[in-house]
Amino acid sequence: MNRYWLDGVDLPNLKQPPVSALVDFETPRDRIFSLNHMGVPAIDRHNWKVTIKGLVDRRITFGLDDLRGMRQYDVCAFHECAGHPFHPSVPVRRVANVVWRGVALREVLALAGVKPQAAFMWSAGADGGNYHGTEIPAFVKDLPLEELSRDDILLALQLNGEELDDTRGGPVRLVVPGYYGTNSTKWLVSLDLQAARSPSYFTTVMYNDRQTLAGREVVTPVWRVAPHSLIVYPAHEAVIAVGAQTLIFGWAWGADPIEVVEVSVDGGACWRTAQVEPRRQHSWQRFSCAWSPASSGTHRLQCRAIDIAGRGQPLAEARNCIFSIEVLAGQST
Template sequence: MSAYWSTGVDLPNLQQPALARLTDFVTPLAHVFFLRHMAMPEIDRATWRLAVGGLVQYELSLSLADLEAMPQTEVCAVHECAGHPLHPTVPVRRVANVVWRGVRLSEVLKQACVSPAARFVWSYGADGGDYHGIDIPAYVKDMPVSELHGGEAMLATHMNSEPLSDKHGGPVRLVVPGFYGTNSTKWLVRLALSDTRSPGYFTTVMYNDRVVKDGIEQLSPVWRVAPHAVMVQPSEHARLTSGSQKIVGWAWGADAITRVEVSTDEGTRWADAQLDARNDHAWQRFEFEWSPPSSGTYQLRCRAFDSTGLGQPEHGVRNAVFSISVTVE
């Protein structure tokens, strides 16, 4: 599966990817989505280097061999696309659950001795070029230094035990568990520590939600993953036989999901599903037993709530309540 964000994207098609294929806890590489904003860069892995600078005591220039010589770590984490940056309220439900392997970002920054004045890490990709008529010198994102305290952000070199492919951002990409995929910069070539946010186009214009606070509209960075749940069984437009049915899906968010509810009558009534506990930053499986009272067409819905009490809105946001239509014969 591939996609390229452009003005020609068919948004209705983006709303309903083949979620029915995502039945494995760890998503097979063949089913992991990949996206790019500009042309994919060509990188020579033998000569690739990562520059680390800005508000640091020691500037670094690291090769793949340098990274491989450092302590390695793994994390199983949900990888979710935030959606089309020009249409941020359209749910696209592009998601996977993968095992990343690489070096903790904190290990690299420890070598550089980050200044106490640093508040943000800017990450630069090797990709650049035209984006809807805007000349982008390089794809740049940022993240708060405070998010490094958990120690799970990493410079990933492997996905599901395989070397990170070119299309998925290899040889090295930044991975920030709990943040939307747009923040996990692909084709990583530079890190810069700063006391301010990056002025880059994808931090100041794209990937910002408009929120009203105290009557004033403000831009809110698209960073932390909002609670989300989808059904993978049954699939959209499935034709089911009468009798007991099993509704199965995945739920995830930056914070652990503590409750998933399912409705089989277009949202009139909701009931709790059985929910697995979270490991690492992985998604959580939920299951719901349903006995349709009669034949006919049913709209099934699911929604998740996280440990902070945050849930999924009905509509108008990227994590709007998920629904499918099925027919019981």
Template sequence: MTRTGMHMTKKGFSFQGPVEGVHALNSWITAEDDLFLVTHMGFLEIDPNHWHLDIDGLVGNPVKLRLADLLAMPQREYMSFHECAGSPLAPTIAKRRIGNVVWKGVPLSLVLERAKISSDASYVWTSGLEWGSYAEVEEPYQKDLPIAKALAEEVLLALEINGRPLSMERGGPVRLVVPGWYGTNSVKWLGSITAADRRSRSAYTTRFYNDHTAWGVRPVWHVAPESVIVSPSPSDILPADMPTTIWGWAWGDNQISSVEVSVDGGGSWQAATVGPREDRSWQRFELSWSPRAGQHLLICQCTNEVGERQPLADARNAVHSVEINVA
């Protein structure tokens, strides 16, 4: 949907992230310079004075909101991890594009309430304004949310990240944010919201971002339990028999209840301490270790509060390992 006051500044798939990968994630709140950027069709620049959001479909009061309208509505802050689902063309390869940020914006539920969403609506379709092609598909970027998630208090029309207005690269002036779900659902450069009684038929909900399981096709929605080791990193050379701390982050839509760490490539496991979470933030885990000289393969594996366990291989949330040299 092409509108006045916007243009594509870069076309095609794009990825940016820290050179050190997860080992750059030393802070509880991830600085924007260390937070990944992924786009399917490119970057869109929008004149905020021309931006508007259309809410239509199964609503009693179709509305068009300008940026000033959103700024005048009640806003809230919400801390959450933010994770890319990885490539929909290779869904079993772990990419570990992750960060932890504070979003601020208008709860989606307030906008749907203003539009008088119908009780017949079971899904909300959200569409971005960018255009172009991805994997030989050329159509608008559209995702959907079950109505229960769309009305959840944490789902925002985000205006800020970490206390600063959303930049063009981050999907500004307004993007959808769906905490607890993979980033593919958090539509950037949001342009329209449609209430419907069925799922969207967009390529991004049918062809892409669906997992084929033994129980059938499952949308890539809620984030499965995952953890990474931040320190030590492969570039660290540790002295033998000196105490050090293995630490990292664990996260998921459901809270993480335990993390185990192996220092011998999975031969044995030790329980790490796991910190609390705020809203849907990631959680820090730690394990004290006095290594012997030689090569060590460190692995972390987490389990969430409903018993889901991080898989060892062949999944977007497969366990993370780090090779360490102890002098």
């Protein structure tokens, strides 16, 4: 995997494969991006526990063996990073498609009994430390409780058929399909049911989109994933023979299923509709279209996805802006 730089700053806690390596429907473990904010904490798996607390009828603590003994669910889902929280409009195309296995959050919360006044769930990880000059006692995120009744939100113990290792947030991480990866808290140690949002740094300062509407600042939590797509083949700066039929293919995904993907081979002057495969659970969706370059030279290829609610990708200045690469068409020899 590649080291990653953003605005000239080296991010040593990130590993990210090139887009052209994402050829498989189920992303192999060595091609799944890896990112942590404050380093990987030291985990004692034998004594690890997660506690359900707050506005519940019964405070419950589970050990790893307790969760292993409960019913396990498999969920196939795309997994996307929201990008650097200091640069929310910079697209990083950090995505994978994986199979999680674990215990349904809904069943765990049912055992604790959620009180009627609970409106948010705060999830806390074992990681803490210095994040760009700010001391963080623990990584804490929150989600609206009304979104968490689905069967496919997990306390995940496995990734692609193997136990979660330390770098992936093991032994247990929260997994919320359709939400950006920052909400799937790694090294999970507690779930706290509360009436209001968490006051933590990663809910009040980081991972919020801000815009000014009618003279007022509107803050939107970075929760549900916006429609997104990328071209896997051909790769950026690939050389293609003029007249040769090329199958452009890539992946599209979002919180809601993708209905349409359009592809341009002329820098956005014209768009053609690609074939889009159906979604499996929360997976990304393969799209493809045939193209035969009619002239030599550089061609700019772009793609844009539209979901079932009609939401699409902006042209620029957004984490999910339209994906673009250049390829070179040359005369065959």
